Amino acid sequence: MTADPVPRARKPATAPSKTDLDERDRYAKLTAGSMDTVRGSAQTWRTGLAAFITLVTTGVVIQGRDTTDGLAEHWRVLITVLIGGGLLLAVLGLWQALAAEVGTDPRKQTLQDIRAVHGTLTAYEVYLAAQAARRLQWGRRAVVGAVTLLLAGIAATWWARAPAASPPAYLTVTHGHAVTCGTPQEAGSGQLRLSVPGSLSTVTIPISQITALALTAACP
């Protein structure tokens, strides 16, 4: 004779009290409402996230390149990665919230299938709710990551340095009674060629006519 490896039951120390039975009935309602709880929460997160992504994306689009235009390249790359990564994580979070709310894997199942695996329909609903809650939790984690990256991106714009200013590169040339200001260009021997800001053409001046030369930061 072999002993039953798993005892069927153990004798309870007490009988259920009226309070135990009331709590059992209340808990059954909580169990039945599991899916609604998760869906309600997912819906709130989805709405909030959609608004958040819209706000951030609109801000980025409106700002355009203004924020990063004057920044050094490595700062521009860093800010792009932070803000882009933040937006990507926010979209992932939104996807997870949507998946928790409406599901992503529709399939046909008979009640028998469900009973065979989960025992009861309520247990199956709780299983689905737990799965959805797990997705929602990942969504929330993604949101935390998104906000962190976006804030880091914003902070980076405050601290980012502009590239070092270029040295004065304009030349003011006095030749005869005229003064020409522009950027020196390659020219033939005995000549000086200047590209004048605001003009498409260049001015060629014979060096013999030049009476004065001066470096300047800007042309008048």
Add this chain to the structure above:
Amino acid sequence: MTVAATPPDETYQESTDYSWTEKAFDMLKCDDLQAEVVSLDGVVRSQVQGPCPRCRHPIDDRQTHTAVTGLMGGQSRGPGRAGPDQRGDSETGLVFFPVDVSCGCGDSHPGAPAGTTGCGVSFRVELPLQPADGSHQ
């Protein structure tokens, strides 16, 4: 000629007396009552089937013991691990799970409040919590 052995209708009487819990335990021991508590992916369910210890009418009690509750700081609440009511058996290492069952035989017993079925008795069984793979009926 044979007559179907239908148990006579007991009068309705709400009772949680310990004697019903003891009787249910005896019925479990002799397989008169079948019961199981199964955990699948953290969702715990129970089923108790057989005659009611008092009225002998057939009962089929199915309960889910896990709920997804407030979603901050966790997902589901249920007997995932032994708590005060799920004392582990020191010899077998099993976690026993208490299930409170009320007679839900579906019959309206004499003297029962309107719309109430069952004979009114409630009892407790303590069953080993089993993973779904090792479930048996």
